Each structure stands twice: as C-alpha cells, then as structure tokens.
Amino acid sequence: MTGLLTTLRAHAEADPCGIALDPIIAAPVTWKELAERVAKSAEELRRHLVPAHPYVMRLDHGTETAILELALLEAGIPVLSLPAFFTDEQVRHAVSACGAEDETLSGPQPAPSLLPRLTARVTFTSGSTGTPKGVCLSAGHMLTVAASVVDALGSAHAGRHCALLPPGILLETIAGFFATMLAGGTYVCPPQREAGLGDPFRPDFAAMVAHLADWRITSLILVPEYLAGLVAVLERSGQRLPDLTLVAVGGARVPVELLQRARALGLPVRQGYGLTECGSVVSLEGAGESVDGSVGRPLGHMRAAIASDGEIVLEGDMFLGTIGEPRAPGPLATGDIGRIDDQGRIWVEGRKSAMIVTSYGRNIAPEWVEAALMMQPEIAQALIHGDGAPAPEALLVPASADADLAEAVAAANRRLPAYAHVAAWREAAPFTPANGMLTGNGRLRRKAIARTWLEGEPSFFDELEAATWRDRLRFLTIPQVRAGLAGTISRRTYLDYLTQAYHHVRHTVPLMQAARARLLDRPALVTALDEYIEEETGHEEWILADIAAAGGDADKARSCSPSAATQAMVEHAYARIREGNAACFFGMVYVLESVSVALAQRGASAVAANLGLPPEAFTYLTSHGALDQDHMTFFAALVNGLDAPNDREAITAMAREMFALFGAMFAAIAMENQHVAA
Structure with missing residues (x-):
C-alpha cells in the first residue's frame, strides 16, 4: 500500500459525501465511492496483471482514468502514460523500450528492457522518433513531491482543481491530481474537448474561460501558452475568474510582462520550475512575492545550488534512473543556467545547450529574446537561433491572420539591447506536440525544429x-x-x-x-x-x-x-x-x-x-x-x-x-x- 489509499479512506471517513472527482460530463464521485472503487480496482489489477510489465495508459481525462491511475499506483503496477499526441512510431518505441504490451499496436514488439526496482511510472520526455530514454519514478518519490506541493501551498487551495494539461503530462499528474487527492480537494477532470482543448488547430480560450467560470474552478496548472491565451481573452472580453486562488505556471520560461498582465486581471499566478527527473516540480513562487521573474524557492524535499559555470544543480528525492540504467549517486546537473538570490529564490535564465554565441562574442540566452518576442500579441510562437552569426535570427508563428510580424519584431527589439536585436526572421508553421516540435507542457523541441527549419531547406509540406x-x-x-x-x-x-x-x-x-x-x-x-x-x-x-x-x-x-x-x-x-x-x-x-x-x-x-x-x-x-x-x-x-x-x-x-x-x-x-x- 502506497499510503495514498489510506489518505483516500481518511477523506472518506471525514467527509463521505464530499466530491473527490468531477468529470463534468458524468456524475461526480464522492470520497467514499472513490476509496471503495480504487481498492476494488487495485485488487483486480493485482490478480490479472504482471507487476514487471508496465500498464500502457493512453486515455483522456475522466473518472475512469483517474480511478485507474490511483488503482495502478496502489497495486504496484508500473504505468507507462503516453500523451494522445504521440504517433504510433513514438508509442512503439516507448512501449518496446520498457517492456510493456499495447494491443493497439500491430506487429511484433521487441523484448523488454529492465526497469529499476520500485518503478511506478515511466515517462518519455522527448517524444521524438529516435531513441530517448524513459525516466523511471517511484511511487514514494511522486507522492513526496505532491506532498511538498501541498505543504508549500497550504490547505487553502484545496478547492476545485481543473485538469487542463493533456493527459499523460507528469506535471498535471503529480502537482495537480496527486496533490489534490492528498489535500482533499475536488479534481475536476473533463475530457479535453469539454475544456476548449479538443481543437487540433488551437485551443479555444474563450470557451475555456467560460467553462472555468461555470465550473467554479479555484486552481489550475498552465503552460505559458495557455496563460497567454487566457489573459488575451480576459483583456478583450472584460470577464474575470474571481474563484481562482492559484494559477501555477511552468514548463517553460514565462515573460515578466505576461505575469504582470495576468496579475492585473486578478489571476493569482505563481511561476514554478521543475524537471521530469525531479517529479516535474522543484520550486514554486511564494504567495505575494514582490519580485516578478523568479521561479520561487525549492520545495521542502529539494536543495539547489549554482555550479561555477552558472548551471543549476539539484539534490534531494529524485528519479530512480532511466530504463536499464540506474541513477548515478550525487547531484543532478539540470542543463539550465541560472542564479539564486539572497532570498533563496531561483532565477532560470536559459538552457546551457541552447546558448547562442554571436560572431561578436556575445552570449545570448534565446529564451530571453523569445520572451520579448512573445510579449507581442502578433506572435504566437518564436524560436531564436543564430549561433556564430552576427546577431540573433528568429522563426515566428503569427498569432492572427493579419499579424504584422515586422512591426512586432521592431517592438521587441526596442526592449532589447542592440547586441540582442533580432536581425532577420521568417514565418514557420506552428510548433506542436503532434509534429514533434513542442513538448506536452509547452517547451520548444529545439533540435527537432532545427532539423525541419534550419538544417537545409524545409520540406515542401x-x-x-x-x-x-x-x-x-x-x-x-x-x-x-x-x-x-x-x-x-x-x-x-x-x-x-x-x-x-x-x-x-x-x-x-x-x-x-x-x-x-x-x-x-x-x-x-x-x-x-x-x-x-x-x-x-x-x-x-x-x-x-x-x-x-x-x-x-x-x-x-x-x-x-x-x-x-x-x-x-x-x-x-x-x-x-x-x-x-x-x-x-x-x-x-x-x-x-x-x-x-x-x-x-x-x-x-x-x-x-x-x-x-x-x-x-x-x-x-x-x-x-x-x-x-x-x-x-x-x-x-x-x-x-x-x-x-x-x-x-x-x-x-x-x-x-x-x-x-x-x-x-x-x-x-x-x-x-x-x-x-x-
């Protein structure tokens, strides 16, 4: 028993008729019903599944998904949770690498690789069609992170948390779902289309705002793109979401100006930072922080330091290792460049591997310039490149049919020092999880984008x-x-x-x-x-x-x-x-x-x-x-x-x-x- 079922039973005893799960499109599930169904499902899973073989989950949000997730954790069955946007090829690689079986795939599936002992979840962070390694997490680690999130936030936010990030995204599973279950809140888990996220072209943020208001949502976890979309709708429509007490934003760098615009609208935004290896959450901005731009202090189970070259280094409860390769002891080098101020707050300034060095010898973190570009309403997505060139260049995705990208770039350049001005740009098709150019939580897959748009001529398609x-x-x-x-x-x-x-x-x-x-x-x-x-x-x-x-x-x-x-x-x-x-x-x-x-x-x-x-x-x-x-x-x-x-x-x-x-x-x-x- 992980201890989570014990917590569910405690909630059931204290408030048997309280709502634990609300799928919106079906009847809510009480704490009493949830505890009983999880216990029964876990027992059935123990009888019918082999613990050494991960269970493949490719489901939309909903009651059955939530109960299955909890039951698998309780039964000790490892989970390979795959986002719906993975292609069959990506799924086949993930499935074969960790020794799972997936009846939705045709053809032979290769022999299993060894999972570290105590593995409860395998997650593939890159989603590429190459050979990324699956990160293995234990149940104890995931629940430790979830408990640290609850400790950092306090019980005041255990209201109605709504799942907006795609199913299979570790950040939502741990900091949203598991944390809500520990805290005794209600996990609102409608199918993606019900929340305005079923359109494969782009999210329907107007519908999302309307639903969040109707459903009386009190907390959310967002990626920056979702926050920008909600802010734009609220600014344009005059609507507000007064029930919200927490909007946690992570997955990628958030422009300071976007945070300020969000807070001006009454959104209680708090920026966070994390890595898959650390259960997706390392730090979270404190309530009422007066300094915009930091990602907050490390959670209680984590410690952070800065290496001599500026890289953020972490210690604490972490992942077990990758498939077939246990984690080496010692601190984790994150690959992120940053600093820690005298208040213990972490500031992330860019990726070590993405750093651009211009032909004039100036070091430029692309995220910094991208943030300036993304503050322009005309720009939906931006990627900065140009290592070895005289000045940065950009790939831009327009946010509207009539977007004036030239003026948007000029406006961004006015906010940047001369050596960081964008000298040239071209329009690109959107970067999405489906085309392998965006992670599920909103990070640019820089290598995949470069292969398509920068290394030779793009394909005609x-x-x-x-x-x-x-x-x-x-x-x-x-x-x-x-x-x-x-x-x-x-x-x-x-x-x-x-x-x-x-x-x-x-x-x-x-x-x-x-x-x-x-x-x-x-x-x-x-x-x-x-x-x-x-x-x-x-x-x-x-x-x-x-x-x-x-x-x-x-x-x-x-x-x-x-x-x-x-x-x-x-x-x-x-x-x-x-x-x-x-x-x-x-x-x-x-x-x-x-x-x-x-x-x-x-x-x-x-x-x-x-x-x-x-x-x-x-x-x-x-x-x-x-x-x-x-x-x-x-x-x-x-x-x-x-x-x-x-x-x-x-x-x-x-x-x-x-x-x-x-x-x-x-x-x-x-x-x-x-x-x-x-």
Whole structure:
C-alpha cells in the first residue's frame, strides 16, 4: 500500500459525501465511492496483471482514468502514460523500450528492457522518433513531491482543481491530481474537448474561460501558452475568474510582462520550475512575492545550488534512473543556467545547450529574446537561433491572420539591447506536440525544429503549412466553423452543412478525373489520383445517409441546388484544373482533408453530444476523418516529391484560395439560436 489509499479512506471517513472527482460530463464521485472503487480496482489489477510489465495508459481525462491511475499506483503496477499526441512510431518505441504490451499496436514488439526496482511510472520526455530514454519514478518519490506541493501551498487551495494539461503530462499528474487527492480537494477532470482543448488547430480560450467560470474552478496548472491565451481573452472580453486562488505556471520560461498582465486581471499566478527527473516540480513562487521573474524557492524535499559555470544543480528525492540504467549517486546537473538570490529564490535564465554565441562574442540566452518576442500579441510562437552569426535570427508563428510580424519584431527589439536585436526572421508553421516540435507542457523541441527549419531547406509540406497558416487562421474565425468545432450548432444547421457537403463532395471524383486526364504524362501523380479515386468513390452517399439518420430529407438534399458559395468553390476548382497546372488539385486536397480531420476529431463528437444524435448521423465525418489522417501522411510524402517550382506554386495558390472559398461555404450557412464564443 502506497499510503495514498489510506489518505483516500481518511477523506472518506471525514467527509463521505464530499466530491473527490468531477468529470463534468458524468456524475461526480464522492470520497467514499472513490476509496471503495480504487481498492476494488487495485485488487483486480493485482490478480490479472504482471507487476514487471508496465500498464500502457493512453486515455483522456475522466473518472475512469483517474480511478485507474490511483488503482495502478496502489497495486504496484508500473504505468507507462503516453500523451494522445504521440504517433504510433513514438508509442512503439516507448512501449518496446520498457517492456510493456499495447494491443493497439500491430506487429511484433521487441523484448523488454529492465526497469529499476520500485518503478511506478515511466515517462518519455522527448517524444521524438529516435531513441530517448524513459525516466523511471517511484511511487514514494511522486507522492513526496505532491506532498511538498501541498505543504508549500497550504490547505487553502484545496478547492476545485481543473485538469487542463493533456493527459499523460507528469506535471498535471503529480502537482495537480496527486496533490489534490492528498489535500482533499475536488479534481475536476473533463475530457479535453469539454475544456476548449479538443481543437487540433488551437485551443479555444474563450470557451475555456467560460467553462472555468461555470465550473467554479479555484486552481489550475498552465503552460505559458495557455496563460497567454487566457489573459488575451480576459483583456478583450472584460470577464474575470474571481474563484481562482492559484494559477501555477511552468514548463517553460514565462515573460515578466505576461505575469504582470495576468496579475492585473486578478489571476493569482505563481511561476514554478521543475524537471521530469525531479517529479516535474522543484520550486514554486511564494504567495505575494514582490519580485516578478523568479521561479520561487525549492520545495521542502529539494536543495539547489549554482555550479561555477552558472548551471543549476539539484539534490534531494529524485528519479530512480532511466530504463536499464540506474541513477548515478550525487547531484543532478539540470542543463539550465541560472542564479539564486539572497532570498533563496531561483532565477532560470536559459538552457546551457541552447546558448547562442554571436560572431561578436556575445552570449545570448534565446529564451530571453523569445520572451520579448512573445510579449507581442502578433506572435504566437518564436524560436531564436543564430549561433556564430552576427546577431540573433528568429522563426515566428503569427498569432492572427493579419499579424504584422515586422512591426512586432521592431517592438521587441526596442526592449532589447542592440547586441540582442533580432536581425532577420521568417514565418514557420506552428510548433506542436503532434509534429514533434513542442513538448506536452509547452517547451520548444529545439533540435527537432532545427532539423525541419534550419538544417537545409524545409520540406515542401512544411513550407505549405507555413504559407497557408494565416489562411487557416482566417478560416477558423468564421462563426459557423467555430460553432461547429465547439458543437454548438443546431440540428438544422448541421443538416444544412451536410447538404452543402454533399454538393461539393459529389464533385470530388469528377475533379480528380479531370486532373488525371491532364496529368497523364506524370505517372506518380496518376497513380496517386487513382488511389484517391478508389477511396473517395461513393462518399457523397455516406452524407445522404447521415442526413436521413439526423432526421433530414436525403432526397430533397440530393435534388436541391447548392448554395452560391458552394457552387463558386466547385467551379473555381474545375477552372483551375482546366486552365492551369492540374497539379493544383492537390492544394484542394490539402485544405479539405486537413479541415475534415479537425471536424471529425472535435466537431462530430461535440455536435453529437449536444444534439443527442446517433452515431449513424456522423458516418461521413468520423469515417472521413480517420481516412484523412492517413491521407495527410500520404499527401506529405507525395508533395514532398514535387520539386518543380511551378507545381509548388500552383498547389500553394490553390490551397490559399480554397481556404477562402471553403470558408465562404461555411459562412453562407444560416445559424439559429447559437452561442458562438467571441
């Protein structure tokens, strides 16, 4: 027994009807129910699982996930918790490395590696497709960290803590979930989409703010990007979140100006610092600290010092080691550069390995310059590079369709000394966990980004994503699109969408055939089109079946005329194929398939839940979404093989045009009784 079940039983005895878990979408779980269910589940796990083999968890937040997490800890079964954004290849590496079994993966899985004794959790910090080492943590260590968090905060914050970080992120598990269980608070654990985090393009921060207010949330753990999004919505809307007593921010450096803006809005923000090897939490800013920018004092179980070269060095209760390699005794060199002030507060100034040395011999921590850039509302993400160059350079992701990045860089430069001015920049596609360029808790994966954007020329697919990112952002501002992704459309609106979908999807195969006829001298493209034609044939009939299942008139939908916007989109596609480079068709493929993935992953389930429609009413979206995820991998390989500039220009131009035309189709659909987030 870890002691955590004892704590659950103590809470159950003191407050049997108190709420321990609130999944929002289902009935809450009391402390009495939780203690009983965890004990029963732990016993079943002991009978059916082999302790030497980790249990693979790839679940969304919710009641069953929380109970399973606690039961596995109590049963002594190691957990390999993998974020949902890991690819099959990343999952296969993690699973095989630690000797777990995952029935969701096909093919042979390599022999197990040895886990250190007492391992309760294995976490892979890089998520790369290479061979990162899994960090192994004990139950005692994780609960020690959670208890230290509770001691540092006091019992006043044991209210309603909401899980916003993705499932599988160690920071939320230890400092959010386990700490809430120890403190006797309520762990609010809705599925990600319910909290505004189901959109694969970007979080819906307006919905997030509304939900946090409705659910009376008192504490959160955020990464800087989430904090920036919430601050922007609160500043724009005038809304406030007065129930919050704690907003802990970690995972990456937080610009001082963002902390100040957050506090001006009444957000009780406290910055923290941690490493996976230390259970994700090393220090936390104290309440009422008058100095912005530090990450606080070490928690009670940790000690920090600064090495002669400025590296932060830690001692205390830590990880057991990595798979097959026990931890060497002695202090842990963090790789972070920083200082400790006379009040014992840690200040993190950058990564030792990321330090830039300009050709003028100036040492520059990229995080410092990135923080200045990220304070500009026009910039969503920034990465500084330029080691050995005269001055820093940047990769930038615009935050809006009309963002003036040149002015944003100029504004950031005005805040920096001359030797740190950004001399050049280029736009990049977003850095996300899904593309391997961002960790689950918001850190830039600098090596992965460099491989894609800085070491030679980017692939055409990456360039296409960057070139069309502003068009995608503009598409996502359309109220009908936002409502569809949030699930707040009426049945009438959904039926109208399906009707227009029928009228453009029925042209998919004819458009492919038209493109094929003009590309007969290009066997690779003909073969690709033949595969697409085979898969897409008959999909318009799926849509009519969905209309009938949703209570609409399929025959009327078939016989009616398309809207002017839908007709314009289809006619434009035919004209481009007929009159220009027929390879442009793949620009249309890129837009429709990437958008359908979002609609399938987020919109279909949200609309189904809100309207109470059966699964049979969503066969086109869900089936097409699954197909298009595979198609996008195929598509990337296909277009990356197109080297001719005229092909690339045609595809990019068509993609940009299609985002606008497809958006116009959505905008032409009437909405009724909607509550679309601003």
